[in-house]
Amino acid sequence: xxxxxxxxxxxxxxxxxxxxWGGQRFELGGAAATFAVATSLSSVCRQxxxxxxxxxxxxxxxxxxxxxxxxxxxxxxQLVKDPKLKSFLTDNLEQxxxxxxxxxxxxxxxxxxxxSDAGEFVPLADVPDEIWKHLPIAMNAEHGxxxxxxxxxxxxxxxxxxxxxxxxxxxxxxxxxxxxxxxVADPTKIDPDVWIHDFYEKMGAKAKKAGDSSAxxxxxxxxxxxxxxxxxxxxxxxxxxxxNTGDVVxxxxxxxxxxxxxxxxxxxxxxxxLADGDPARTSKRWRPKKKVWETVIFGKGxxxxxxxxxxxxxxxxxIEGISAAMPKKHGLRVRANGRDCAHAVLELMQTAATTxxxxxxLKEYEAALTKxxxxxxxxxxxxxxxxxxxxxxxxxxxxxxxxxxxxxLIWDSAWNAGGGDNLDSAALTTIDPERLKKRYTDIDFVPSxxxxxxxxLLQH
Numbered sequence: 001x002x003x004x005x006x007x008x009x010x011x012x013x014x015x016x017x018x019x020x021w022g023g024q025r026f027e028l029g030g031a032a033a034t035f036a037v038a039t040s041l042s043s044v045c046r047q048x049x050x051x052x053x054x055x056x057x058x059x060x061x062x063x064x065x066x067x068x069x070x071x072x073x074x075x076x077x078q079l080v081k082d083p084k085l086k087s088f089l090t091d092n093l094e095q096x097x098x099x100x101x102x103x104x105x106x107x108x109x110x111x112x113x114x115x116s117d118a119g120e121f122v123p124l125a126d127v128p129d130e131i132w133k134h135l136p137i138a139m140n141a142e143h144g145x146x147x148x149x150x151x152x153x154x155x156x157x158x159x160x161x162x163x164x165x166x167x168x169x170x171x172x173x174x175x176x177x178x179x180x181x182x183x184v185a186d187p188t189k190i191d192p193d194v195w196i197h198d199f200y201e202k203m204g205a206k207a208k209k210a211g212d213s214s215a216x217x218x219x220x221x222x223x224x225x226x227x228x229x230x231x232x233x234x235x236x237x238x239x240x241x242x243x244n245t246g247d248v249v250x251x252x253x254x255x256x257x258x259x260x261x262x263x264x265x266x267x268x269x270x271x272x273x274l275a276d277g278d279p280a281r282t283s284k285r286w287r288p289k290k291k292v293w294e295t296v297i298f299g300k301g302x303x304x305x306x307x308x309x310x311x312x313x314x315x316x317x318x319i320e321g322i323s324a325a326m327p328k329k330h331g332l333r334v335r336a337n338g339r340d341c342a343h344a345v346l347e348l349m350q351t352a353a354t355t356x357x358x359x360x361x362l363k364e365y366e367a368a369l370t371k372x373x374x375x376x377x378x379x380x381x382x383x384x385x386x387x388x389x390x391x392x393x394x395x396x397x398x399x400x401x402x403x404x405x406x407x408x409l410i411w412d413s414a415w416n417a418g419g420g421d422n423l424d425s426a427a428l429t430t431i432d433p434e435r436l437k438k439r440y441t442d443i444d445f446v447p448s449x450x451x452x453x454x455x456x457l458l459q460h
Contacts, residue, residue: 065308066109067315072403073097073125073259079330079408085415088428096256097125104319109312121433124256127440132161147441149448161448166270167226173202184350187343192455200225227451229345231261233338236414237459238446243418248427253439266403271349272358276303286373299362313385321397330408341410348406356395364391
């Protein structure tokens with residue numbers, strides 16, 4: 001790739017992409033000449049009202065997206081209270097995430113995704129998405145990853161890692177108080193068996209009684225039972241265990257991947273049954289290619305358009321907003337154990353849901369879609385993201401900052417519980433990325449488990 005000084009546009013050799021319709025060779029002045037009929041690819045896309053995706057697997061994401069996850073991790077380092085821990089994490093910023101200035105660059109989300117495609121080191125904050133939520137190479141040479149933990153499927157695979165990223169607990173199995181709010185009020189309910197029997201099984205029975213067999217099957221399927229707070233509990237235990245043995249590589253690896261799940265917890269849709277729309281409502285969408293109105297679930301598509309496309313498309317005002325609101329430290333009470341940290345995650349999910357209610361995200365998304373439908377060709381995505389940001393930007397800044405504060409709290413808590421300040425300062429240096437990669441590609445490192453399997457791994 002060219003890495004010299006910038007070249008003015010008028011002096012560049014431009015090689016546009018085009019669709020060739022045909023060609024012909026002619027004799028001109030005794031020499032052969034070839035002519036082709038082609039249409040610029042941008043013109044083709046404009047006429048078809050579509051956009052070019054460089055990689056289908058990279059274009060759609062059901063999570064904060066790389067921009068969001070790396071931003072939460074980078075800001076969290078600045079909020080850590082313990083000076084020794086803060087210095088260690090700062091020295092390893094590029095092992096955990098990217099500098100804020102890099103995250104602000106245009107096309108950051110797409111560019112950094114190429115590292116996992118090429119088998120290179122992936123900064124830890126997005127390893128759960130980029131590595132673990134893929135099949136191992138042995139099962140899928142084309143789309144697999146070294147260290148992949150999925151167990152079945154093709155390019156869109158599935159496995160035990162997936163339910164660790166969410167917990168749709170904003171509904172009530174009985175009464176009117178959501179399961180999330182019940183657990184915040186009564187921490188004794190933060191137990192895998194209690195979640196299975198008092199929440200998921202009761203939600204399944206409730207759906208069955210209402211005649212919704214599909215929902216009943218969903219609630220009773222182990223692979224669909226989200227357990228995000230317990231994943232953070234498991235990682236807290238791993239950080240403490242690593243500090244107890246002086247293993248700074250394991251500590252940093254666990255701390256880095258923990259950033260991903262706390263980032264997920266700060267995303268309102270990761271704790272809601274409205275994660276990608278409201279199944280109880282419908283909306284009509286205009287399909288210009290087919291020239292028909294299509295009835296879809298209300299808010300369908302919000303996951304990727306809000307969490308990934310809006311966040312990455314509005315990264316500059318997002319970063320500026322978080323930076324302007326940053327305190328010097330997280331200001332939260334240090335927690336003593338894994339259950340307490342799981343409770344802190346539930347408090348974060350509660351804060352995210354009240355700051356930016358999922359129903360509000362869906363409503364504003366539908367309104368933005370309607371407005372974008374009226375925009376001229378070539379401007380629909382721009383109008384969609386601008387409209388969403390106008391309504392949802394301030395709330396997104398707030399919930400991501402809360403995620404960074406909670407992550408810093410969990411890092412401080414693990415450091416305190418594991419006696420991190422007793423470590424030899426000489427060991428707290430910049431860690432070779434290959435040593436970290438060796439740990440996160442080991443499927444036995446903080447193994448991915450479902451809710452019915454994770455209990456024995458948690459320290460009580």
